[in-house]
Amino acid sequence: MADQELPCVLVSGFEGPCGVFKDHVGDLQKHFRLITMKEFLKNKTQLSQQIQAVYIWGGEPVIDRQLLQSLPSLKIIASAGVGVDHLDLPLIASFGVKVANTPQAVxxxxxxxxxxxxxxxxxxxxxxxxxxxSPETESxxxxxxxxxxxxxxxxxxxxxxxxxxxxxxxxxxxxxxxxxxxxxxxxxxxxxxxxxxxxxxxxxxxxxxxxxxxxxxxxxxxxxxxxxxxxxxxxxxxxxxxxxxxxxxxxxxxxxxxxxxxxxxxxxxxxxxxxxxxxxxxxxxxxxxTPHMGSATHQARRQMMEDLVESVLAALSGLPIPNEVVGRAT
CATH class of the missing domain: 3.40.50.720 (NAD(P)-binding Rossmann-like Domain)
Structure with missing residues (x-):
């Protein structure tokens, strides 16, 4: 499938502390055209209608009303990890957008x-x-x-x-x-x-x-x-x-x-x-x-990525979403 035919997914970027893990990029690009926030902000008019999913890694990109309003084709927000306290679930639901996380992997x-x-x-x-x-330790x-x-x-x-x-x-x-x-x-x-x-x-x-x-x-x-x-x-x-x-x-x-x-x-x-x-x-x-490293193993992070891919693909196909987060987290 040509790259332009792949569904567009918004990501924070590929650099910095919350960038998509480099070892995962190739696998993600088999399924999606990845649009970075920098690219999106430069070409909002062209890309707004194309983006169908947001892939959150390390809590980014941040989801707010302004972003949701700018993504009319958005179907799902897939967030790595189990906690969803960084997401306003009622707000997201009011836009008809689904949410998924990765509880088993972590x-x-x-x-x-x-x-x-x-x-x-x-x-x-x-x-x-x-x-x-310590150099001062003698016994x-x-x-x-x-x-x-x-x-x-x-x-x-x-x-x-x-x-x-x-x-x-x-x-x-x-x-x-x-x-x-x-x-x-x-x-x-x-x-x-x-x-x-x-x-x-x-x-x-x-x-x-x-x-x-x-x-x-x-x-x-x-x-x-x-x-x-x-x-x-x-x-x-x-x-x-x-x-x-x-x-x-x-x-x-x-x-x-x-x-x-x-x-x-x-x-x-x-x-x-x-x-x-x-x-x-x-x-x-x-x-x-320690630096919030509970899920920081290669195996767990790969499973998180694979779970997010599965949830996004299901949402885009109209199928039941694995690990869907329903309602406000409790």
């Missing part, structure tokens, strides 16, 4: 990273590495201690696909697993991982040695963990966040880490990203920060 790698951060924080891995590499203290993971209690806030996969991994570490979720999991799923449901998040916070956030950001969950909730946690507890930075009141978290309200935090997400260079979280020894 679940396992994000759960893997959650356990990585938990283990690293528990055993003070970053501090240990710095100790070994290793036998009393340089971390926290045990085996037999400890893990509280998972948000038991969706990612949270459940975290529980599967934690079971292998013989951890006691508590979880809080809007809806309780079926009993057989709880028994499979040895998880106990906490109807009130406060009960989970009081009992857990490690608290892991694995839920979506919505207006209801924004600021879910604030000063009051952090104060309920054990002074030896570790907070792990693999979801969204805005779930946590960062100022309250800094205070809790500085004053010993909680022991440590391991954060793959913050707000903003990256943090300002002078942000106090960056200077604390009891904090591990």
């Amino acid at each position: 679940s396992s790698p994000t759960a893997d990273l959650g356990m990585t951060l938990l283990l690293a924080a528990a055993r003070r891995l970053l501090e240990g590495c710095q100790l070994v590499l 290793f203290s036998i009393n340089w201690m971390g926290q045990g993971v085996t037999g400890a209690t893990l509280g998972i806030v948000g038991m969706g696909s990612i949270g459940y996969k975290v529980a599967q991994r934690a079971k292998a570490f013989e951890m006691k697993i508590l979880y809080h979720n809007r809806n309780r999991r079926p009993r057989e799923e709880e028994e499979a991982v040895g998880a106990t449901y906490c109807e009130k998040m406060e009960d989970l916070l009081r009992q857990s040695d490690f608290v892991m956030l694995a839920l979506r950001l919505t207006p209801e969950t924004r600021g879910l963990l604030g000063r009051r909730e952090l104060a309920l946690m054990k002074p030896t507890a570790v907070l792990v966040n693999i979801s969204r930075g805005l779930l946590v009141d960062q100022d309250a978290l800094v205070e809790a880490l500085q004053t010993g309200v909680i022991h440590a935090a391991a954060l793959d997400v913050t707000h903003p990203e990256p943090l300002p260079r002078d942000h106090p979280l960056r200077g604390l020894k009891n904090v591990i920060l």
Whole structure:
């Protein structure tokens, strides 16, 4: 099929931190004519009617009313990842446009990273590495201690696909697993991982040695963990966040880490990203920060791309859309 006959798909671009991954471009171009935002803005009159899909990678391009109004032929917005807090779903739906994401592709790698951060924080891995590499280190203290993971209690806030996969991994570490979720999991799923449901998040916070956030950001969950909730946690507890930075009141978290309200935090997400260079979280020894890399494996990102292609092709053919996001995310 000639390139001009391929359906046109809008992408952010091929360069920069949110550019389409270079290894995926060739595969995408087998199915679509890729139009960058720069190209679109230069040739709006010609391209507006042609673009039928938007391919969001790294949260870009940004979808707003102005863009939607300029794309009368748009049928679907395909967004990499599971979170859709960057999309105004009611607004998009009002234009008759569908939305799809890639929840299956991100679940396992994000759960893997959650356990990585938990283990690293528990055993003070970053501090240990710095100790070994420091030119000032002359000996290793036998009393340089971390926290045990085996037999400890893990509280998972948000038991969706990612949270459940975290529980599967934690079971292998013989951890006691508590979880809080809007809806309780079926009993057989709880028994499979040895998880106990906490109807009130406060009960989970009081009992857990490690608290892991694995839920979506919505207006209801924004600021879910604030000063009051952090104060309920054990002074030896570790907070792990693999979801969204805005779930946590960062100022309250800094205070809790500085004053010993909680022991440590391991954060793959913050707000903003990256943090300002002078942000106090960056200077604390009891904090591990990673660059929102939950799904950042070659295998997962390729699966994300393939899932997005499948959803776009289905939408353009009038077929049921895999991983369609219906209504407002909850």
